[in-house]
Amino acid sequence: MSFLGLLSYVSLLVQICFVTVSIAAGLYYLAELVEEYTVIAKKVISWMVGVTACLYVIFIFTEHFSWTMVLCGLGAQALHGLILTDFPYVRFLSPAFIGAVGLLVGNHYLAFVYFQLQYHAFTEVLAYFTLCLWLVPFALFVSLSANDNVLPTSNERTHLLSGNDDVVTNYFSSRKKMGLLSLFSYAKESLLPERNKKAF
Template sequence: MWFLYLLSWIALSIQILVVTLSIAAGLYYLAELVEEYTVFTSKVIGYLIIFTTAVYVCLLLFEELPFTVILCGLLGNGAYYLLLNDFPYFALTSPGFIGSVVSVTVNHYLAFSHFTSEWYPFHEVLAYFTVCLWMVPFAFFVSLSANENVLPTMAERPNMTGDETDVVSNYFSRKGKKYGLLAMLKTAQESVLPQRVKKHF
């Protein structure tokens, strides 16, 4: 009796490990795709914002969610849409970025407040959080590393004078450490997975 119980915990640990590795591999693949197809990614995120806005309108018409929850969700979608103007670049001081961070925080607070005060089945709560609160921010999170390999333009550095007018060499000379999702996953891959040794014949 005790051996099967112990075996179930070992199996659960293996399943958690496999699921974690699968999620990491999926994120790595998505980050690679986003870096390769930034224009297409921008369109996909735009369609996700439109879809989420339509979901909020349907929730307003067919469900009894508080109006403040829906209004803050729609304002958050407006902030997400502002982020698409400069995609794949994210300026931390831009109104779109600040509005997005504030809206994510406020929307989560309002959603937790509502769903803890009224009972809903778990799958409905999870559906709301997944579609309305997590889908678009997760798409932006995955695309954070997309601007690391985008070619430089004159619009990036409008204050260049003298020797700095060479956009490409100036871009590569000032390019610092990468902090995106893909860089984080590559660092984890190098530190966790063994390196292949090439044989020299």
């Protein structure tokens, strides 16, 4: 192997590092946009779901995809629409979320099998995976950070309006949580002490 061949491996490693940093910066920027404009993000993701569902309907008439692949894709888009009803709240144990993940995995399997048996250009395969399989789940993944920054309204309202708890019980239960939090904080500080930086 020549020196230029070794140098090409080093340059490939540098390029991979640059691409990784660029993707991370882009994800961070998109997450900031979603946190700032959650209503607009919901509309954009809803449009993505609608366009992807239309693409699957067009595939029925233009391509020779299997019916299971098309129905799996349409079902995934329907479940993505159900996930968006509570946006930006995403419940990971909801049937819609679990079903969407299952259909995403199943649709990947069906697409791999189909594109292995039927020849298509690489750009066509990449277009299918990007626009039909990855775009909406990726947008929902980026929007997960907005879930942490939303004010607690629906969950807290139902908890406060339930007839079982009064003000005193609610006060002591929140104090107990703070006590548990302080216990964990104390354990973290005692077991994993942080170093103090010296100021010069």
